[in-house]
Amino acid sequence: MSSMGQQTSAGVGAPPVRTGGMAGEYRRALTVHAPPCGEGMKDHRRLRTIDRRDIIKFCHLDGNTAAPPLGASLSGRRPFSIPGMTAGTGVGVAPLRVGGLELRSPVLVAPMAGITDAPFRRIAAEMGAGLVCTEMVAAEAVARSAEASLKLLDFPAGMSIPVGAQFVGSDPATMAEAARIAVDRGATTVDVNLGCPVRKVVGIGNGAALARDPVATARVLGAMTAAVDVPVTAKMRLGWDH
Known part of the structure; x- marks a missing residue:
């Protein structure tokens, strides 16, 4: 079932629920899991891929959410922050x-x-x-x-x-x-x-x-x-x- 800005999936092996907007980027960043100590890294292609833009947006939840184009340098970007953190x-x-x-x-x-x-x-x-x-x-x-x-x-x-x-x-x-x-x-x-x-x-x-x-x-x-x-x-x- 899907609707504008939101996708839901059910069943064994289905990907996590995705929601649109910034909350969706945050959820996707938190729901990508890697195996412990590299176990199974040879099968990393089976892991759900997260776009680099998603990672950059997650790292700049303090309002600096514009993702640079792929290949752009991270130099000059502010460190990630959450409420209570200082630049x-x-x-x-x-x-x-x-x-x-x-x-x-x-x-x-x-x-x-x-x-x-x-x-x-x-x-x-x-x-x-x-x-x-x-x-x-x-x-x-x-x-x-x-x-x-x-x-x-x-x-x-x-x-x-x-x-x-x-x-x-x-x-x-x-x-x-x-x-x-x-x-x-x-x-x-x-x-x-x-x-x-x-x-x-x-x-x-x-x-x-x-x-x-x-x-x-x-x-x-x-x-x-x-x-x-x-x-x-x-x-x-x-x-x-x-």
Whole structure:
């Protein structure tokens, strides 16, 4: 059933309800979901596509809603804002501190495999994020200098905010070595993945499986904090069953 400015769908596999106008753009932006930790990214074409104009409009709900033409630069656009947020700093609250870093905004972009590459991180910085992070990187691959994994640790110059590197692994020495390499390449924070639920990750004791073993987790974090002088953080979920 459809009417002017609104489309509705029903049935298994039907797309979410779409409404016209700004509310429709907001709904569409909030109802596009990506698989956790990049699981199934090879099937990303099956995900419902959201137009770039929709994303830009969602990011400028403060009234600056005119979407630039496709291919236009985001430079000069105001950071996204919601009621209570102030321009420039991104939000109307005190800056967040992570270790010795003072972030301009408490809006942090979580590491997401297949998503948070260098161009995405730059856009997030322009939109007001306080900290961004690399995609999930296998510590073991970095420690043995695998070229594909090292490319994920490229930190282009000119970023206006801190950029962290996230590692997945469970061997303390390997995680520490990966952390050292990341910092040498320009990372300003290092993050440990304690939340990835993908079977091939948890099957070898990494990701969410590592979080089930507090002693092993403490050893990993201890080795990493001893290896680098930057803040060491962790991305985790509510628990194994959540």
